[in-house]
Amino acid sequence: MKRIINLFTFCFLLSLVLIGCQDGSYVKKNKPLIVTTIYPYELIVKEMVDTLFTVETLLPPNASPHIWSPGPKDILKLGKADAVVSNGLGLEYNLNKTLTKISSKHIIASSFIDKKLLLSDDDHGSAAVNPHIWTSPVFLIEIVTGLSNELGKRFPENKPAIENNANRMVIEINQIANKIKLEKEQYPDAAIVTLHDAFAYYFNYFNIDFVGSVQPTAGKDPAPRQLQELADHIKTKKIKAIFIEPQMNPKPAEILAQELNLKVLQYDDLGTKLGAKTIADYLWLNWIKLKAGF
Numbered sequence: 249m250k251r252i253i254n255l256f257t258f259c260f261l262l263s264l265v266l267i268g269c270q271d272g273s274y275v276k277k278n279k280p281l282i283v284t285t286i287y288p289y290e291l292i293v294k295e296m297v298d299t300l301f302t303v304e305t306l307l308p309p310n311a312s313p314h315i316w317s318p319g320p321k322d323i324l325k326l327g328k329a330d331a332v333v334s335n336g337l338g339l340e341y342n343l344n345k346t347l348t349k350i351s352s353k354h355i356i357a358s359s360f361i362d363k364k365l366l367l368s369d370d371d372h373g374s375a376a377v378n379p380h381i382w383t384s385p386v387f388l389i390e391i392v393t394g395l396s397n398e399l400g401k402r403f404p405e406n407k408p409a410i411e412n413n414a415n416r417m418v419i420e421i422n423q424i425a426n427k428i429k430l431e432k433e434q435y436p437d438a439a440i441v442t443l444h445d446a447f448a449y450y451f452n453y454f455n456i457d458f459v460g461s462v463q464p465t466a467g468k469d470p471a472p473r474q475l476q477e478l479a480d481h482i483k484t485k486k487i488k489a490i491f492i493e494p495q496m497n498p499k500p501a502e503i504l505a506q507e508l509n510l511k512v513l514q515y516d517d518l519g520t521k522l523g524a525k526t527i528a529d530y531l532w533l534n535w536i537k538l539k540a541g542f
């Protein structure tokens with residue numbers, strides 16, 4: 249009898265170890281998995297679901313959604329997910345086919361925003377509008393509210409906690425946006441040039457003059473005539489720095505900066521290198537980076 253009990257105990261412990269080894273903890277094993285395509289949505293969803301879910305981003309930290317394509321592992325990960333959050337508006341162009349196949353668990357952040365506020369755009373070949381909507385406090389509040397409703401519907405047992413967190417996030421976003429607005433008053437002529445047009449909504453909201461981007465099409469080198477035009481604007485507006493993004497090749501910006509004797513500074517539209525703990529923090533840490541160039 250004792251041997252049977254020992255054998256039973258052994259099997260039970262072994263099963264715990266095996267479950268535990270698969271992903272670090274056996275508690276985590278039972279949590280639903282939400283996969284987000286890009287990091288800003290990981291920040292948003294993580295804060296919203298707290299420790300109730302596992303949240304993972306599909307794109308590696310150094311990848312640009314304009315260029316990156318999924319491999320077999322990524323497609324498997326999307327298949328395993330209980331919900332998938334994407335941006336939409338043509339941002340995840342190379343994922344479109346895969347996302348169509350999992351439409352029942354696919355949540356599109358851009359479906360929650362007021363489309364009238366979208367900016368037209370010729371910087372993103374695959375999209376008629378600028379898809380970087382998570383950089384706008386107005387859109388962020390719409391996205392947080394929309395996601396909270398959607399996740400509450402899909403996971404009703406977690407609805408109260410999700411709603412609570414979402415309400416707090418809206419307050420945080422408003423507070424940080426007001427704090428940035430107040431500081432911005434110290435820089436009435438703030439003007440900026442970036443590598444690609446990734447922060448248009450942020451600049452628009454905080455009344456920062458966006459002079460132009462080095463790459464007229466994201467990921468593609470500019471024509472000499474386009475560079476000359478930008479150089480003229482840079483001189484007129486007395487721009488001091490060109491801002492690059494960690495996920496894009498900085499070379500074209502560096503060449504122009506050297507030519508015009510400008511600084512090269514970095515902001516982070518995808519936020520993978522910022523160290524932000526929340527999406528409000530993401531807005532703030534980017535402000536700190538941007539104001540260094542005014």
Ligand SMILES: [Zn+2]
Pocket residue numbers: 314372380444445446466
């Ligand atoms: Zn872009």
